[in-house]
Amino acid sequence: MNIRQFKETIAHRLMFLLCLFVLSLVFLMVFGLYQRAKPILAVSSMKDLVFSANWHPTQGHFGLAGFIAGTLWVTAIAIVIAVPLSLLTATYLSEYCSRWVREIIKPVIDLLAGISPVVYGVWGMIAVVPLVRDYLMPFLSERLPFFPFASENYTGFSALTAGIVLAIMISPLIISIIEEVMRAVSFGVREASVSLGATKWQTTKWVVLRKASPGIVAAVILGLSRAMGETMAVLMVAGCAMQGFPKSIFDTAYPLPALIANTYGEMMSVPLYDAAVLLAALILFLITVFFNIVAWGILLYIERKEA
Amino acid sequence: MGKLWGKSFDKRKIEENIFKGLMVFSMLVVLGSLGFILVTVFAKGFKALSWEMLTQGPQGGYYIGKGGGILNAILGSLILGIGATFLAFLFSFPIAFYLNLYLKKKSRLAFLIRFSLDILWGVPSIVYGAFGFTLMLFWGIPASLFAGMLTIALLILPIMTRSIDEVLKMIPLELKEAALSLGSTRWEIATKVILRQASSGILTGVLMAFGRGISDAAAVLFTAGFTDSLPYSLFKPVATLPLSIFFQLGTPFPEVQARGYASALVLTVIVLVLSIVSRLLSKRFTRHIIK
Secondary structure, X not given: OOHHHHHHHHHXXXXXXXXXXXXXXXXXXXXXXXXXXHHHHHHOOHHHHHHOOOEEHHHOEXXXXXXXXXXXXXXXXXXXXXXXXXXXXXXXXXXXXXXXXXXXXXXXXXXHHHOOHHHHHHHHHHHXXXXXXXXXXXXXXXXXXXXXXXXXXXXXXXXXXXXXXXXXHHHHHXXXXXXXXXXXXXXXXXXXXXXXXXXXXXXXXXXXXXXXXXXXXXXXXXXXXXXXXXOHHHHHHOEOOOOXXXXXXXXXXXXXXXXXXXXXXXXXXXXXXXXXXXXXXHHHHHHHHHHHHHHHHHHHHHHHHHO | OEEEOOEEEOHHHHHHHHHHHHHHHHHHHHHHHHHHHHHHHHHHHHHHOOHHHHHOOEOOOHHHOOOEOOHHHHHHHHHHHHHHHHHHHHHHHHHHHHHHHHOOOOOHHHHHHHHHHHHHXXXXXXXXXXXXXXXXXXXXXXXXXXXXXXXXXXXXHHHHHHHHHHHHHOOOHHHHHHHHHOOOOHHHHHHHHHHHHOHHHHHHHHHHHHHHHHHOOOXXXXXXXXXXXXXXXXXXXXXXXXXXXXXXXXXXXXXXXXXXXXXXXXXXXXHHHHHHHHHHHHHHOOOXXXX
């Protein structure tokens, strides 16, 4: 065997090993986190940990339900704000605007995606917190003193603040996927619709959006899982005080990622604390992996069907 | 057609115009937020920015308003980012390459690898941080530059591999065939033909991943730790820019917070420059490309 072929064989084997490493990474992460979360699972059952909101680490109670609820609450607010914004923007970019406008706007939106989460947090603290504190909260909470607006929290650090910041953070991702999916809808169906006398908007609404709807669902799921895992920005603006279950969009929220990030100092001093925190990370991991599998499954299915 | 105040109108047209207005409005909201973020960070940060901040590490009592700067965090972030990007590249280039040259187009293995990379791309950075933490406990290494590099490398591996993969997908089949017909092995095609052909695209992917690596804070929180001294050892904690911003804003002192805003400005400028440079590169750096 000559030296060139020898190199080729070695390179081939090594690359194959690297690929196996990537394939095993998901399982490695589950395994590693599970190993470290085991001590707490030995003491209390999964059901107690996930469905109880009793969080008193020093007394040995590690109920994560309050944090899970906080995650869902903040994510829900972010999605409610981000989806209409992203859907309309993507529709405009894909169907209405001229080519050169799109060529300018898309890189700008990509810039938005590249900004550091901490900088989003800084922006949230400087701009969004006062907006919520001085305008939205007094206005809504007094006029609509019922769920989900009534609140006693006048600081401006709230679930809504985190939701707004998150919505802006996840919009670029949702926009770019929806836009791609919409542009993949073939021109033939559009022409067929227009030739039947439909206006541009009717074509968009009844043909393009309908045809792109699975992809739009996938984009929303991806945005959702991105919002769930976002840590620093949320940590900086959500207030992060333990309040049990969320009662108002103006109350503080304490999502799972913020809990994980917040405990890095005290983690090792309280028994089982680190296990509980790594269990939280494991739960977060499993949820986001599940959402990602569903979303990419949908997108791949569409791609197959198109081809 | 309906009639209103004696004038006929097309209901469909009105609906279309309403929605068109809404679309333009939401696009302006999205773009406006970007502008709003940049303006806020620039306006707040520029005032506190000084030469001293960029060229000195924090002195004693920096976090209660005494002198010093954030050189520790700037250097720390750059070193950590470069190291992590290098580590990730060692993995991602061969993998992307394997996907495109060694595996067939419809190979099940290629499908699985791409799928798991896409999934890993969606895993939150705090989970990578927690996983890095478990690795540290397993190997018994403390919070350090090395641990941070490793974690960030894992974090940016999927994004880098997938973007290099997309670039390699675009390479014309004829080019590979021509090289093969001249008797070269696939490894030679990789290093001598494709690396050159795709260099600008690969560089764009690498810079993008670098940008993501230095702007992330959640993954280095447990793994890289934080320190006031300049980075000097692979196995000592290292300061990073995002965490430095976070800690400065966490203090109750206005002058320290102002310096936090200035640090945010520094980070934003670095990230913006990176993304603009990588965009320009992907357009200009086309000298070696055979079309």
